[in-house]
Amino acid sequence: MSQDIWVVVEALRGDVSEISYTMLAAGRALADGLGGKLIVLLLGHKAEAMASTLGAADEVHYVEHASLAEFTPDAYQRVIARLIKEDPPRAALFGHSSMGMDVVCSIGIRLGAPLITYCQTLDVEDGVPRYISLTCGGKVLAGGELPAPTCLVTIVPGGYKPEDGKKEGAPEVTQFAPPAVLDDLKVNLKGYIEPEVGEVDVTKEAILVSVGRGIQQQDNLKLAEELASAMGGAVSASRPIVDQGWLPTSRLIGKSGMSVKPRLYLPLGISGAPEHMEGVTDFETMIAINTDERAPIFDIAQYGATVDVLDLLPVLIEKVKDAKSG
Amino acid sequence: MHIIVLIKFVPDLVEEMEIDDSRTALDRTFMRLIPSEQDEHALEQALLLNERLGGTVSVVTLDTGDVDETLFTAVASGADRVIKIIGEGFEAGINNHAASAVLYEALKDVGFDLILTGTQAVDDLDGSVGPLLAARLDLPYVGYITGITQEDGKIVVRKEYPGGLIAEMEVSLPAVIGIQAAEEAPRYVVTSLVMEAMKTATIEELDVEAVDGSGAVGIERMYLPEPSERAEMIDGDVDQVADALVALFQERGLI
Numbered sequence: 064m065s066q067d068i069w070v071v072v073e074a075l076r077g078d079v080s081e082i083s084y085t086m087l088a089a090g091r092a093l094a095d096g097l098g099g100k101l102i103v104l105l106l107g108h109k110a111e112a113m114a115s116t117l118g119a120a121d122e123v124h125y126v127e128h129a130s131l132a133e134f135t136p137d138a139y140q141r142v143i144a145r146l147i148k149e150d151p152p153r154a155a156l157f158g159h160s161s162m163g164m165d166v167v168c169s170i171g172i173r174l175g176a177p178l179i180t181y182c183q184t185l186d187v188e189d190g191v192p193r194y195i196s197l198t199c200g201g202k203v204l205a206g207g208e209l210p211a212p213t214c215l216v217t218i219v220p221g222g223y224k225p226e227d228g229k230k231e232g233a234p235e236v237t238q239f240a241p242p243a244v245l246d247d248l249k250v251n252l253k254g255y256i257e258p259e260v261g262e263v264d265v266t267k268e269a270i271l272v273s274v275g276r277g278i279q280q281q282d283n284l285k286l287a288e289e290l291a292s293a294m295g296g297a298v299s300a301s302r303p304i305v306d307q308g309w310l311p312t313s314r315l316i317g318k319s320g321m322s323v324k325p326r327l328y329l330p331l332g333i334s335g336a337p338e339h340m341e342g343v344t345d346f347e348t349m350i351a352i353n354t355d356e357r358a359p360i361f362d363i364a365q366y367g368a369t370v371d372v373l374d375l376l377p378v379l380i381e382k383v384k385d386a387k388s389g
Numbered sequence: 390m391h392i393i394v395l396i397k398f399v400p401d402l403v404e405e406m407e408i409d410d411s412r413t414a415l416d417r418t419f420m421r422l423i424p425s426e427q428d429e430h431a432l433e434q435a436l437l438l439n440e441r442l443g444g445t446v447s448v449v450t451l452d453t454g455d456v457d458e459t460l461f462t463a464v465a466s467g468a469d470r471v472i473k474i475i476g477e478g479f480e481a482g483i484n485n486h487a488a489s490a491v492l493y494e495a496l497k498d499v500g501f502d503l504i505l506t507g508t509q510a511v512d513d514l515d516g517s518v519g520p521l522l523a524a525r526l527d528l529p530y531v532g533y534i535t536g537i538t539q540e541d542g543k544i545v546v547r548k549e550y551p552g553g554l555i556a557e558m559e560v561s562l563p564a565v566i567g568i569q570a571a572e573e574a575p576r577y578v579v580t581s582l583v584m585e586a587m588k589t590a591t592i593e594e595l596d597v598e599a600v601d602g603s604g605a606v607g608i609e610r611m612y613l614p615e616p617s618e619r620a621e622m623i624d625g626d627v628d629q630v631a632d633a634l635v636a637l638f639q640e641r642g643l644i
Contacts, residue, residue, distance in 0.1 A: 075554070133556075136529070136530060137529050161533040161548060161550050161551075164508070164516075164517070164520070164532055165520065165531060167516065167520075168516040168520035168521045168523075168524060169520055169523065169524040169530065171516065171524075172521060172524035172604065175604070176604075177604055177606045178486075178515055178516050178606060179605075179606035180513065180514060180515060180517075181513070181514060194606070196514055198512055198513070198514050199402060199415075199512055200511055202613065202614075203406050203408075203614075204612050204613070204614050205514055205610070205611045205612075206610045207608050208609065209606065210607070249528075249560065249564070250529050250531055250558050250560050251558065252556060252557070252558055253559055254556075254557055255555065255556050256547070256557060258552060258554055258555070270643060294638070294643065294644055295644075302570075305570075306430070306574060307574045308573070308574060313553060315553065318551065319533065319549045319550070319551060319553075320552070320553060321552060321553070322552070326641075326643065327638070327641075327643050336402075347641070348643070350620075350634060350637065352630075356622070357405065360620075361619050362618070362620075363620075364620040365620055366621050366622075366623060366637065367621070367623065368624075368630045368634075370627050370630050371627075378627050379631040382631045382632065382634075382635045383635060383638070386639060386644055
């Protein structure tokens with residue numbers, strides 16, 4: 064039984080994604096613990112140069128084809144499934160992302176390989192690889208063994224520092240022709256649409272007043288705006304606010320939105336689910352307001368209060384204005 | 390277009406999560422299940438497509454208990470058919486591999502153009518239902534979708550990437566699509582219309598026998614995280630909290 068660990072690297076428009084490095088950090092530790100090799104699977108077109116940032120791995124298996132130039136789920140899952148079938152690793156790590164989650168389930172079903180998702184950390188105990196995954200918005204953890212001989216895993220950020228997966232030096236690159244037929248693809252990329260450039264770039268703001276479900280109604284947004292304005296910051300939001308259309312996607316912080324590192328992050332009525340907190344990659348000060356004292360946000364914020372956001376805001380706005388003028 | 394919408398019922402995260410005595414699963418004894426939010430977006434997206442293009446919208450759910458109101462609400466919103474699948478063990482909770490196997494049995498001989506469902510649900514641990522079902526049906530799947538249009542007998546989907554970047558992908562039909570968010574927020578339906586649907590509409594029932602749902606990795610232990618370093622909580626009323634915040638802002642040179 065192979066003890067090798069594969070990492071299916073993700074790249075978007077020529078850039079290797081951050082989750083790839085998290086996976087490499089996880090994979091390196093796992094491979095070392097099992098005594099296997101850490102192998103990167105890289106799909107692309109004229110993309111060999113990307114291997115230069117993948118030094119944490121022992122080998123890169125690079126599959127070259129024009130149809131793999133950019134990610135599409137059909138082409139990628141055909142190639143990855145065939146490669147895993149021909150040379151099954153102990154575990155194959157995928158990003159828990161718009162790319163990884165498009166292909167991993169299909170590969171698991173087609174190969175009959177077991178799957179665990181939302182994995183934050185991997186360990187080896189007595190020679191057996193084990194996982195810890197998050198569920199229920201981060202409120203519940205689940206752990207167990209990765210079944211032999213081959214297990215598929217999706218990795219979420221947070222369990223490892225991406226820097227630990229970034230090493231200079233190109234590992235040995237072996238090129239493979241695509242093992243699977245790549246014609247008659249059912250999904251084809253037409254093109255990309257750049258995000259709307261909003262009037263506010265939340266990634267450049269030092270102070271972010273971030274609103275979630277707790278703001279309750281669209282009308283209440285003006286309170287958040289007033290506070291942000293009084294403090295010289297900007298309003299950002301979690302998913303539900305943007306899905307309702309109350310704020311543009313340029314204000315969304317999180318997995319599918321912006322990544323920010325503000326001096327002050329003020330989540331108001333935000334529960335702190337992993338998909339949102341992924342977007343706050345660093346901060347100096349975080350003060351969370353949420354009526355639910357068990358909200359995961361309080362595990363990350365330094366300070367918190369369980370008063371109602373809507374009661375707090377008018378009072379806080381006045382006191383901030385007084386403090387600034389006084 | 391004939392569209393099938395899959396709705397899964399999940400724990401309401403507003404409530405406290407409890408682990409059962411086996412310490413390997415959620416305790417569902419007092420759990421209030423609600424329709425997965427992204428599945429409600431999937432229904433909205435189906436209704437929008439139906440309004441634009443014509444066709445039918447059928448909603449399918451596994452009967453995990455108390456699903457009827459949601460199904461009648463779907464009818465009141467515009468769904469043409471609502472179907473609940475009855476089977477052993479659904480109420481106790483089944484994983485996505487098993488659920489997708491049940492749905493495969495129910496749908497494998499059904500004609501449709503599109504299956505829409507949420508990209509993920511809050512209690513997912515073994516992948517998500519949409520792509521697992523797509524693989525069983527041997528259909529293409531794309532997830533994280535926030536918009537769908539029809540072009541030349543195919544669909545074009547808008548797929549979300551980090552930073553707000555969108556990829557437009559063309560998908561052959563039939564297909565399974567994972568909805569991240571509908572193009573508009575799920576419509577509100579007044580109670581009187583739901584009540585009316587309860588009187589006039591029928592929920593179709595389908596029995597599916599036990600299926601092989603293997604493929605999910607076993608859970609040896611399920612537990613609540615230890616709050617390692619919790620936030621320093623500021624007590625008091627709104628005035629006191631506001632004063633404390635201002636003091637913090639000043640102390641840190643933020644105002």
